[in-house]
Amino acid sequence: MATRPQVLFVRNPDGGGHLAAALKDAGLDVVTAESARSAATTLEARTPQCVVSQYAVPPESGTETDGGATVREAVTSIDPDLPFILVSDIEHYDDAREQFDEDIFGYVPLREDTDTVKLLLRQIQSAISQLPARRRAAMQAQINEVIRQVNGTLVRARDREEIEQSVVDVLTQSHRYRWACLASVDTQAGTAAPRTGGRGGADEGWRDRDRERALTIAHQQPLVEAKEEGETVVSRLTTERTLPGEDAGTVTQMESVFAVPLDYEGSHYGVLAVYSNRASAFQTDERRALREAARNVALAIHAAEARVELRERTRALKRQHDRLEEFARVISHELRHPLQVAMGRLEIVEDVANGEDLLFDQIDTIERNHTQMEQLIDDLVALARENARQHESEPTSLPVTARRAAGMVDGPGPTLRIDTEAFVDADPERLRHLFEVVFEFAVDRAGDTATLGVERLDSDAGFAVVSTDDALPDADPEELFQMHPEPSDARRISMRIIMNIIESHDWSFDVESRGEETRFVFTNVEFI
Structure with missing residues (x-):
């Protein structure tokens, strides 16, 4: 009937x-x-x-x-x-x-x-x-408003703790839900402990008692299942409440819990649990909306954690930068000062040598070693500062940067031929340093009469520096310094500088020999 x-x-x-x-x-x-x-x-x-x-x-x-x-x-x-x-x-x-x-x-x-x-x-x-x-329309409007408020808190929250607290507060303070919490779940032990509980719910007594007892076993199981299965869980629960005062006694209350895991790109951030005493709670549309809100919460927590990690990495890089700067300062001062003293004393010895050939030969040997030591110090300082620099890419002209580098090579400098007007996405100072090191290496081998060219590759994948006076045999670029007639620590450091600059741009580097040409080839370059 x-x-x-x-x-x-x-x-x-x-x-x-x-x-x-x-x-x-x-x-x-x-x-x-x-x-x-x-x-x-x-x-x-x-x-x-x-x-x-x-x-x-x-x-x-x-x-x-x-x-x-x-x-x-x-x-x-x-x-x-x-x-x-x-x-x-x-x-x-x-x-x-x-x-x-x-x-x-x-x-x-x-x-x-x-x-x-x-x-x-x-x-x-x-x-x-x-x-x-x-x-149905009123319910959807209420749900939409709750989700709007949740998303608003995600935009305003500054860190993970604020995200979690503000989300469960919005859910608890809404008229649709009795309480909400974000819990840490131990699937092996089968337990769930609230990490953050909603504040300011309509039934403060119920919320306080629930917080005091953490979660009963009946309340924990849906949260454990949600994490284990990676899916939302809706359960109908029975809660016994003890009433105080003139209404003293124990009553049985039915309620529903919606539990959804907060997962994003393989990271797990706990389980969001939402409680309601409505018989029709958590129907299809409501579950869908809460799942979407939970995904946004997980994304916001993931972003907040990434920001924390980025700040920590930035601080670590700053500390590394400071250490490298200090290292460069120590090298420059503590090594260069005694070397300058020794070179000054050597000039005095030359003045009193009175033309003795044997003594001049020894002095010449000492002077050459001093010069090599000075070059080594310069290169060590350059390497330390290169490692300390932050990479800052921008559209950079190949011909302009190459000409600047050629002007910084000791001596008359090489004859430079540039066959491109291309711009590349690069750190201007690092690119200039790269050209400078390669030009100096070529001049060391071929002498001041070296003819160098800069050209864009036919494949549009990169550019090359071409030395036309002294070809090198094909070899691993990392072993390039070994091909020099006089391999030295300074040249090893120069090659390390080259490799650091290449790695910072995600470029590739190779050395090719074509007849009397040596080609220093840089690929995976992005042209503008």
Whole structure:
């Protein structure tokens, strides 16, 4: 047998009984109240599908006659989606319409004929038929608002702790959910412990007791399952509550929990649990919205952790930079100073040698070694500072940078031929240093008459520095210094500088020999 639709009829104690009786005769389950206060009490205990109220009913004690407005306020505060129909006599009809405007479902003018009952029945039937759609729309609006607020907190939160606390606070403070927490889960032990709990819920006592007991075993299991399965879990739970004071005793409360793992790109950030005491909680659309919110929370936590890691790496790089700068300073000062003293003393010895050839030969050997030591110090300082530099790429002209580098080579410098006007994405200072080291290496081998070219490769994949005076045999670029007639620590350091610059740009490097040419080839270069 189908359940009859239930209607709450709020009537004037001095009239309206005939309308209630007519509604009952039409097959409706009619519950009556005679004031705004009694209507509110009835709504707390029952779940009617429609409320009908006369305009002239007492709001509280019966001393006023426009209590219909108060009834409407009571209905809205308890169940804002419940359709409300106002019945008003002709005397107050215009006032009622003006006061309520579009805030209610329908108006019915009270007349002394059967048309009033017929019109009221049509309004009630229409209201009841539309109630499921109204509730779905209201539910979706509430969910959308909660998700909007969650996403807003994700934008404003500064770190992971603030993200977690603000999200569970938004969920707890909403009208849809009783409490929310973010828990750490141990699947082996089968336990879940709240890491962050919502603050400011509608039922503070329930929330505080739940926090004190952490989570009961019944509450933990859905969270453990959510992490184990990597999927959302919805469970119906039974909670026993101890009531204090005059209502002392133990009551059993049914509630639902929605548990979703916070996972992003292989990283796990706990399980979000949302609690509700609504029988219809966590239907399909609501689960979908909460899953999407959880994904956004996991993404925000992932980004916050990445920012922390980036800050830590930046600080570590700063410390490394400072150490390398200090190393360069120590090399420059502590080694160069005694070398300069030794070279000064050597000049004095030359002045008093009086042309003794053997002594001059020894002095010449010492002087050459001093020069090599000075070059080694310069290169060590250059290497330390190169390692300390931060890479800053920008569109950089190959010909301009090559000419600057050629002008810094000791001696007359090489003859330079440039066959490209290309721009590359590179760090300008590092590219200049790269050209300088390669030019110096070629000049060391071929002498000041070396002819060098800079050209773009036919494949558009890179560029090459070409030396046309002294070809090298093919070899591993890392062993290039070994091919020099006089391999030295300084040349090893120069090659390390080249490789550092290449690695910082993610380029590739090779050395090719074509007839009398040696080609230093750089590929994987991005042209602008």
